[in-house]
Structure formats: C-alpha cells, structure tokens
Amino acid sequence: MSANPPPIAGFFPRDRTWHPKALTPDYKTSVLRSPARPLVAFGNTLSETTGPAFGHDMLGPLDNDLTLNFARPGMSAIGERIIVGGRVLDEAGRPVPNVLIEFWQANAGGRYRHKKDGYLAPLDPDFGGCGRTISDDKGGYHFRTVRPGPYPWPNGPNDWRPAHIHFSVFGHGFAQRLITQMYFEGDPLIARCPIVRTINDPKAIAQLTARLDMNASVPMDALAYRFDIVLRGSRSTLFDNRMEGN
Amino acid sequence: MTGSTLPPLYPFRESPSQTAGPYVHIGLTPNVCGITGVYAADLGATMVSATTKGQRITLEGRIIDGSGAPLKDALVEIWQADADGVYHARATEAFCGWARSAADPDTGVFRFETVKPGRVPFPDGRLQAPHINVWIVARGINLGLNTRIYFADEAEANEADPVLGRIEHRDRVATLIASGDGQTYCHDIHLQGPQETVFFDI
Numbered sequence: 001m002s003a004n005p006p007p008i009a010g011f012f013p014r015d016r017t018w019h020p021k022a023l024t025p026d027y028k029t030s031v032l033r034s035p036a037r038p039l040v041a042f043g044n045t046l047s048e049t050t051g052p053a054f055g056h057d058m059l060g061p062l063d064n065d066l067t068l069n070f071a072r073p074g075m076s077a078i079g080e081r082i083i084v085g086g087r088v089l090d091e092a093g094r095p096v097p098n099v100l101i102e103f104w105q106a107n108a109g110g111r112y113r114h115k116k117d118g119y120l121a122p123l124d125p126d127f128g129g130c131g132r133t134i135s136d137d138k139g140g141y142h143f144r145t146v147r148p149g150p151y152p153w154p155n156g157p158n159d160w161r162p163a164h165i166h167f168s169v170f171g172h173g174f175a176q177r178l179i180t181q182m183y184f185e186g187d188p189l190i191a192r193c194p195i196v197r198t199i200n201d202p203k204a205i206a207q208l209t210a211r212l213d214m215n216a217s218v219p220m221d222a223l224a225y226r227f228d229i230v231l232r233g234s235r236s237t238l239f240d241n242r243m244e245g246n
Numbered sequence: 247m248t249g250s251t252l253p254p255l256y257p258f259r260e261s262p263s264q265t266a267g268p269y270v271h272i273g274l275t276p277n278v279c280g281i282t283g284v285y286a287a288d289l290g291a292t293m294v295s296a297t298t299k300g301q302r303i304t305l306e307g308r309i310i311d312g313s314g315a316p317l318k319d320a321l322v323e324i325w326q327a328d329a330d331g332v333y334h335a336r337a338t339e340a341f342c343g344w345a346r347s348a349a350d351p352d353t354g355v356f357r358f359e360t361v362k363p364g365r366v367p368f369p370d371g372r373l374q375a376p377h378i379n380v381w382i383v384a385r386g387i388n389l390g391l392n393t394r395i396y397f398a399d400e401a402e403a404n405e406a407d408p409v410l411g412r413i414e415h416r417d418r419v420a421t422l423i424a425s426g427d428g429q430t431y432c433h434d435i436h437l438q439g440p441q442e443t444v445f446f447d448i
Contacts, residue, residue, distance in 0.1 A: 012260075014260065015260065016447070018262055027265075027386070027388070029385050030386045030387070031312070031386075032437075033312070033387050033437050034312075034386075035445050039445050040444050040447065041412075043369065045409070047366060053336050055336075060286075070284055091259065091260055092256055102274060113272060113279075114269045115279070116268060128272075128284050129272050129281070130276045166264075166267060174381070175448045177381055179266045180262065180263055181264040195265060198264070198265075198388050199262050199264075204259070205262075207261060230259060230261045
C-alpha cells in the first residue's frame with residue numbers, strides 16, 4: 001500500500017461553454033485537431049489534485065525581464081517598454097501563491113525567434129521572447145518586457161493576430177494546468193481574430209484583455225498593464241494549509 | 247434563465263484557455279528551439295537519476311491528427327507517481343514526477359525516460375492501475391487535452407481500474423493502453439478518427 005494521504009474533494013468542474021470548444025472551424029487548424037467524441041468525465045483522484053511545485057530558488061535574476069534576459073551586455077530589447085503584472089486567484093477569489101507562470105511572445109515587430117516563423121519583420125538581436133516567474137505569497141506576479149507587435153498568419157487570406165503574450169500557468173493540481181493568451185486594451189484586431197473568437201462569451205474575451213494600469217507604470221521608464229489570472233477553484237480548503245500540493 | 251438577477255455566488259470565472267500556438271517551444275522548451283543562455287536547462291527535461299527506485303522505462307509516441315498525420319509542433323507534459331504509488335510535488339535528486347517533451351520537429355515523436363509508476367488509491371480506497379497522466383497542447387488545440395497512459399502488461403490491474411471502468415464504450419479502453427517490452431512502451435495518441443483516443447474531463 002502507498003503512503004498517500006486521504007484524497008481531497010477536487011476542483012470545481014471546468015465550464016466548457018466558457019472555454020473555447022475544441023472544434024472552431026474559423027480557426028482552421030482546429031478542424032483536424034479536435035476530438036469528435038465526447039470527453040469522459042470522472043471525479044478527481046490524487047492523480048488530478050496533485051501537481052508539480054516549483055521553488056523561487058529555481059529562478060534566475062533576469063527570468064522575469066525579457067528586455068534584458070537575451071540582450072547583449074549593455075543592450076536592451078527594442079520596443080515599447082512595459083510591465084505586466086497582476087494576481088493569480090482561484091474562482092473563489094483566493095490568492096494562488098507559489099505557482100510557476102511562463103510567458104512567451106513575438107518582438108516589437110511581430111517576429112518570433114523560432115525557425116518556423118518566416119515573417120519579413122526582422123529579429124531583434126537583443127530579444128529572445130521567453131520569461132518566467134513564480135507568484136508570491138499573495139498570488140502577485142509581474143514581469144518586464146516590450147509590447148509585442150501584431151503579425152499575419154496563414155488562416156484566412158488577410159488574418160492578423162492582435163498583439164498578445166502567451167501564458168502558461170501551473171496551479172497546485174495537474175487539473176488546473178492552463179495555457180492562455182493576454183491581449184491589450186483597445187486593440188482593434190481583438191474583435192477580428194479567429195483565435196480570440198474561438199471564445200463565445202464577450203465577458204470571457206474581456207477577461208483576457210489586460211488593462212492599462214497607469215498607477216503601476218514607472219515614470220520615464222515603462223508603462224504597465226494589469227492582467228489577473230484565475231485558476232479553477234477547489235472544493236477543499238486543504239490547499240490553504242498545503243501550499244505546495246501533496 | 248434562472249438566478250440572473252442574483253449576484254454571482256463565486257466572484258471569478260476561470261481564465262479562458264487559448265491555443266498554445268505553433269511557437270509554444272519558445273516559452274516552454276526554449277533550449278530545444280535554439281534560444282539558449284536564458285535558462286540553464288529546459289524545465290522538465292529529466293525525471294530519473296542513478297538513485298531512482300523502480301523499473302526504468304522509455305515512453306514514446308506521437309500525436310496524430312484527423313488525417314493520420316503526426317503533429318510536429320505538439321508539446322506533451324506528464325505527471326505520475328513514483329514506483330511506490332506516491333506523488334511528489336517537489337522534485338528531488340531521486341525523482342521528478344513531472345516532465346515535458348516537445349514533439350520532434352521532423353518525426354513528431356515525444357519521449358520520456360522515467361520509471362513505471364506504482365498504484366495510486368481511488369477516493370473509495372480501491373487501487374488504480376499504474377498510469378501516467380498526460381496533457382497535450384499544440385497549434386489548433388484550444389484547450390489542453392487530458393488523457394492517461396496505462397500499460398498492457400498490467401492487464402489484471404487494468405481490468406479493475408475505476409477510471410477505465412467509467413468508459414462506457416468498452417472498445418475505446420484499448421486507446422489508453424501502451425504496449426511494450428517492459429523497457430520501451432510505444433503509444434500514439436489519436437486526436438480524431440476511428441482510433442480516437444479517450445480524452446477526459448477532469
């Protein structure tokens with residue numbers, strides 16, 4: 001027999017009408033990559049309520065600064081300098097501390113540092129495009145970067161992604177694992193984007209739209225955007241005492 | 247509509263998912279895609295060491311789309327118990343229960359070097375069969391897909407597994423079971439079509 005502790009009750013079920021559906025034909029790649037059969041549901045077991053935990057000690061000093069973490073000595077990425085920050089919460093409004101958040105993005109011209117990106121806009125020799133941080137004991141997080149540019153993609157004949165930053169977030173259980181994208185307040189491309197429009201509810205799209213936060217900006221240095229991340233709530237309060245899962 | 251005039255019982259909704267896109271590797275396995283010098287090593291690259299207890303196994307497979315073609319841009323993460331059936335949130339020198347693998351850009355093959363997990367209890371006290379929890383993201387996948395991998399040489403445990411028992415269409419159970427020789431297990435995951443893998447709403 002194993003030494004596992006008694007099981008906890010599990011997470012709130014995902015609202016799969018709020019999330020995008022698997023098959024969203026206007027986003028063409030989803031057509032052959034979406035399961036056609038119904039998902040099989042079961043109550044959470046330890047396999048879903050536990051997950052990996054990461055310590056703040058794994059972070060390097062520049063991991064949350066994309067303006068500097070790939071730059072040559074004395075240089076900095078080109079573009080509109082911004083700070084992105086907010087809190088990681090759960091659906092009950094509780095802070096989610098000590099979880100890993102990873103982000104990646106194109107440079108200021110909309111070009112990714114990836115061999116499959118053949119867009120005409122040039123690479124920035126001082127910008128890599130990846131970063132990470134771990135939420136603090138109140139669920140807070142922030143990072144520095146440059147605002148990414150929009151870019152064209154081969155979906156419709158003239159589709160352009162809005163400026164966006166990809167987010168990968170861990171919770172305290174593997175069932176909370178989430179990847180999403182952050183958009184910027186006021187961008188007229190948001191409403192036109194087939195990937196954004198895989199989401200049906202305008203309120204859900206609004207939740208992915210970061211707001212300009214002048215109070216968090218640094219005068220003569222960087223503007224700031226506020227982006228709160230919400231993970232699935234837990235039916236149990238055990239996590240409050242067991243920050244790092246199992 | 248019911249309850250529409252009442253304030254929400256819970257103040258927040260889960261952040262809606264979006265696809266990881268074709269360049270997910272920039273963020274999650276930057277060294278694999280040539281962005282070196284930012285992180286010393288990609289996260290989740292190593293699960294076992296010389297001190298790890300249990301039966302060493304290699305798990306490999308591909309993610310196949312509805313036309314039968316392997317995805318060459320998928321990213322797969324796994325989460326599993328150790329050989330004694332215990333989950334460890336914190337990685338140690340001896341074992342890390344979590345890992346990620348980018349599909350090979352030419353062949354689409356993902357690969358994990360790990361140990362065969364022990365049995366983990368179900369909430370009612372029964373033991374689940376040995377299994378590895380799998381999460382798949384890629385371009386064209388709007389919300390990460392959850393599945394499990396079981397082992398063909400655990401037939402008796404598989405027969406009694408409470409989760410496999412939830413699958414009403416019994417012919418689909420086989421889509422979750424990897425065959426192997428005790429060292430290497432091969433397991434293709436089919437997103438769509440006649441061999442479609444069972445995906446879970448967990």
